[in-house]
Amino acid sequence: MSFNTPNEATYDLLMNRRSVKAKDMVGPGPDRAEMEKILAAGMRVPDHGKLAPWRFLVLTGAEREKLGDLIAEGLVVEDERDPRVAEKMKGYASQGPVLVVAIMCLNPDHKIPVLEQELSIGAACQNMLVAATALGFASQWLTGWAAYSKTVANGLGLSANEQIAGFLFFGNQADEPTERPRPNISDHITWGFPESNEGR
Numbered sequence: 001m002s003f004n005t006p007n008e009a010t011y012d013l014l015m016n017r018r019s020v021k022a023k024d025m026v027g028p029g030p031d032r033a034e035m036e037k038i039l040a041a042g043m044r045v046p047d048h049g050k051l052a053p054w055r056f057l058v059l060t061g062a063e064r065e066k067l068g069d070l071i072a073e074g075l076v077v078e079d080e081r082d083p084r085v086a087e088k089m090k091g092y093a094s095q096g097p098v099l100v101v102a103i104m105c106l107n108p109d110h111k112i113p114v115l116e117q118e119l120s121i122g123a124a125c126q127n128m129l130v131a132a133t134a135l136g137f138a139s140q141w142l143t144g145w146a147a148y149s150k151t152v153a154n155g156l157g158l159s160a161n162e163q164i165a166g167f168l169f170f171g172n173q174a175d176e177p178t179e180r181p182r183p184n185i186s187d188h189i190t191w192g193f194p195e196s197n198e199g200r
C-alpha cells in the first residue's frame, strides 16, 4: 500500500462520521464476521511499547441484559438509588444490537506512562467507530455511571488494573442522525512557534 496516494473517500468518511444515538439504533447490526473486522481495526492503532493494553467484551442479545441487571444492582447497592428508578436503567446495555465493552488493561509499573496506555485505548475505540462507519454501521461511544461502577467492574470480571474505557454500541440507523456544532478549527490551531501565552 502506498501512502503517497491520496484516498479522498477515506477523508470524506472521517469528515462526515458522526454518532447515531444508541437508543435510536435498530437491528440487525454487524454480525460476528463484521464485528471481527471492526475489532481488528480497533487493534491497529499507535501503541507505544506494543503493550496492546486493551481487551474487548462483545455482548449481543440476552447477554446485554445480564449487564443491564448488573447496572441496576449497582445503582441500588452503590448509589442507594430507588430500586424502581434503577430498574429503568436495565435497558441501558440493550440500546444497540451489539455492545462492545472496551476495557483498559493498564500497567502502572511499565516505563510507558499509564496516560499513553489510555491514549492508545482511546485510539482503539475511535478506530472501531470509524471502521463501523466504513462498513455501513451506526455507532456510539458511551460511558456514564456504569463505566465507573465497582459492581459492574466486578460482575464483568475486571481485574484491579482494569477499567472500562467505554460502552461502544453498534447497529443500524433508522433515521439520519442530527449533526452537532463542530469546533471552529482555527480556534484550536497555532501555526508556528507561539510567541506569547495569548489565547491560553
Ligand SMILES: Cc1cc2nc3c(=O)[nH]c(=O)nc-3n(C[C@H](O)[C@H](O)[C@H](O)COP(=O)(O)O)c2cc1C
Pocket (backbone or CB within 6 Å): 017, 018, 019, 020, 140, 141, 142, 143, 144, 165, 166, 180
Ligand atoms: C470517553 C467518551 C465517553 C462518552 N460518553 C458519553 C455518554 O455517556 N453520553 C453521551 O451522550 N455522550 C457520550 N460521549 C459522546 C458521544 O460518544 C459522541 O461523541 C456524541 O454523541 C456525538 O459526537 P459525534 O457525532 O462526533 O460522535 C462520550 C464520548 C467519549 C469520547
